[in-house]
Amino acid sequence: MTTTLATADVGALLQLVPVQRAGFALLLAAVGLPVVGVVIVGLDIMPVRFAMMHVALLGIAVGLLTGLDPMLCALVACALSGAGVAPLARTPAGLSGAMGLLMSLAIAAALLVLAVSGVNASGAFALLWGSILSVGTADLVVLGALGVVVPALFLWRRRDLALLLYDRELAQCSGVPVGALTTVLLVLVAIAVAGAIKLTGALLVDALTLLPALAARRLGSSLKSITVWAVGIGITVNLAGFLTALWLDWPPGPVLVLTAGAVVLAVHLVPERRTTSWRAPASVPHSSSH
Template structure:
């Protein structure tokens, strides 16, 4: 195949595969915790790490990882201990991260605003061997946490109080989810971009929830959707010369709409079947069973 003959597309497809696996793998916990926009906030903070990478002439992915992890820890502490001013503190953190990234890139000798654009929206041609190595290592960490600790992470995401009663280290697990989400942002920024990575963490999970009925099925289907749209979007970007990040996200939204359309009639049939089963168990006219006419007063 022509697309596999070029080295940069080989790297891009491998990176897209890793992003398609890792983003939904941690996103399933964020959706369960109702923190769907956490990735978006971390993406803003990671921009400062990208700027530091250019300023210090180091790999921006590693610097973005360090800064986004620190930002994720700060966000989780604000969420846990912040009161009425917590939302303001988070807003300052997000906007400060974005402004810091733009400023640092412009004052550096090796970067420019054009370079920052490839991190904001993703770029296939800029994935280097060093980037692919960093992405692979970080993706391995994300999967080790999200799969290896899936029972504990699900418990704390479902009900913190119940998890605390059972003896789980809730605070540490909350921080671990936030840190893993930050690492995922760094993994995905070369392919999807910092401004769109949150969509890939959330949309495949929500799409999977339309037809799945268990956490295990949702997890597996979300990863499958993430891999499919990531590879399809990257391939489309190569042949049609369109932005990879935007293409991947729009494909994911398309899958969500398709599964929603399929799930609606299925849900209605299930509801009718359940109603019919109840009617058979409690038929009208059987002594002791109330009917609608029982409530009519003369």
Template sequence: MDLLQYTFFQHALIGSLLASIACGLVGTYIVTRRLVFISGGLTHSSFGGIGMGLYAGISPILAAAIFSVLSAFGVEWLSKRKDMREDSAIAVFWTLGMALGIMFTFLSPGFAPDLSAYLFGNILTITMGDIALLGGLAALLILFFVLYIHPIIYIAFDREFARSQGIPVQLFEYILMMFIALTIVACLRMVGIVLVISLLTIPQMTANLFSHRFQRIIWLSIGIGYLSCLGGLMISFYLNVPSGASIIFFSIIIYAICKIGKSFWLTLRQKKEVKLLQS
């Protein structure tokens, strides 16, 4: 409890909650639509925006947000063309972002910046500006999902059915891709480019072990995501290791425990059913 006296730890707790809300909403759509590979491409393409921001002397997070949103629109547009496969479109922006990020970082004037904070993250260094960004994004996502939860579910599970219901599928897909890109950028300071995709998928995979309902997965993934952040912070504090890696490691531990526990419970249930049939 002594940790709560420190401002940086208070910021970490608030940031973890807001990030869990944003990732719980967006991540459920990502996992349901099977967009994990696309999200990985957008995650790494954001590095191009960071490099450009450092070179131009503007906020790297702002530059990364703009670059990621444009990359998301580019992937969505290219993947709809008949002469371009979706995985090829993702590879184009994935490699382009990483290449531009490395080039502009080394071309930046002055001392070479420390990129480890963007690559691996450190939740203990987030500022009130980062919290405000996460808070604004979480509020927008909550409002959007509350207003359009049914169209989002239709698009996530069956786009053709959504079109038959008169839903502007393409518009929703572009908006959701924009939210995916913004969520990735907002979480960069927490877990970094290398690990942010895990925060968007592992809590949802864990929640999916217990429910197949879209709304329930959202609620469960928010709770599991926040629990992962808290556990990761404790590991980071006691072992003196990077917080971003600790958060992802703890989330994988939770998934493994739930997976093994569910498998064990199903095995016991099957044995009981066999005994009942035999008797």
């Protein structure tokens, strides 16, 4: 009886427009954001997530101060920051340092704006915890664009991306436009973090980006298979986590993280059958010996 009642409650909730919009947003996010996670893991740029969280807070603070849409300001701030640090990303270590600097400057500027402007700081920080039922048309447009652009980029420049994720120097020697491609990837990562803020909050954005990629790299043996696995896991986690949150009347963000984390742990119990690095491209040009 309890199960039937709970199921009926979920069915009634799914008739509500905000719930339907939130579910659709999670489906769109599951197409593009896990692929962004593949980029984060492949380039070994874990600090980028934390830096963009702070940049998003700065954008939100500026939006509240100026009366503009806070989420739009966060999106623009993250995109510009991603492009701005790209020239410093000569190596993964250089990128990590750049992200550390960006994170420190962004949070300092955000706190300064909030302090001197009299803006309600709790309103800015609340957005970092997510508000999935407040997803609007603009959020769906951003997530839909990511769902198209990111997979399309992977299909269009698959060989170049595979080389870049495998070895930056090898990619450069092979004629890959490393600088331009890195800039594009960093901008996409930044936009993805900003675009997912309302879904899980910036502090829990890993559920939609990094965690599906971590599970996928265990199951895939090439960039293509890892990407497909990441999207499949993302869709499964997002739907299962969202329905579970509705059923139990729990906040969706933490439930999505715990669901994705459980999948990652379960996948890592599967014996690893390959010996090559998951980032190795399917066909890396070998140097001739003559």
